Amino acid sequence: MKCNRCGREVQECDSYTHRGETLCEDCYLDIRLEVKACDPWAVYSASRFRESRDLKGSEGLNELQKAIYDFVKSKGKVTRQEVMESFMLSEQEMQRQLAILRHCELVKGYKEDGKVYLVPFSQEGILA
Numbered sequence: 001m002k003c004n005r006c007g008r009e010v011q012e013c014d015s016y017t018h019r020g021e022t023l024c025e026d027c028y029l030d031i032r033l034e035v036k037a038c039d040p041w042a043v044y045s046a047s048r049f050r051e052s053r054d055l056k057g058s059e060g061l062n063e064l065q066k067a068i069y070d071f072v073k074s075k076g077k078v079t080r081q082e083v084m085e086s087f088m089l090s091e092q093e094m095q096r097q098l099a100i101l102r103h104c105e106l107v108k109g110y111k112e113d114g115k116v117y118l119v120p121f122s123q124e125g126i127l128a
């Protein structure tokens with residue numbers, strides 16, 4: 001099957017359905033981020049907060065976000081499933097924390113052998 005947004009070939013097990021569209025993980029996350037941007041809790045305000053206080057790296061993150069970031073750093077690469085299980089997060093909570101970490105350029109997606117991992121943002125590698 002194909003992603004309705006970018007046209008990339010996606011495996012059924014890696015695909016997401018959002019409002020009737022079939023999406024790859026990247027497009028799905030992008031949409032989720034767009035949705036977040038309309039939220040008062042927005043990623044945007046988090047980044048403004050960080051900018052206004054001249055925060056760098058993991059400064060300004062809450063304890064959970066720091067813990068996830070440290071987890072990803074210590075492991076080098078983790079799957080979202082591992083993070084969710086280790087921190088007992090729901091899918092929704094995971095998306096929310098991940099959105100912040102991605103936005104703050106601390107964690108990024110990395111694709112290897114058809115699987116998507118989370119890796120530290122500064123790590124060499126192809127963006128998933």
Ligand SMILES: [Zn+2]
Pocket residue numbers: 003004005006007008023024025026027028
């Ligand atoms: Zn796509």
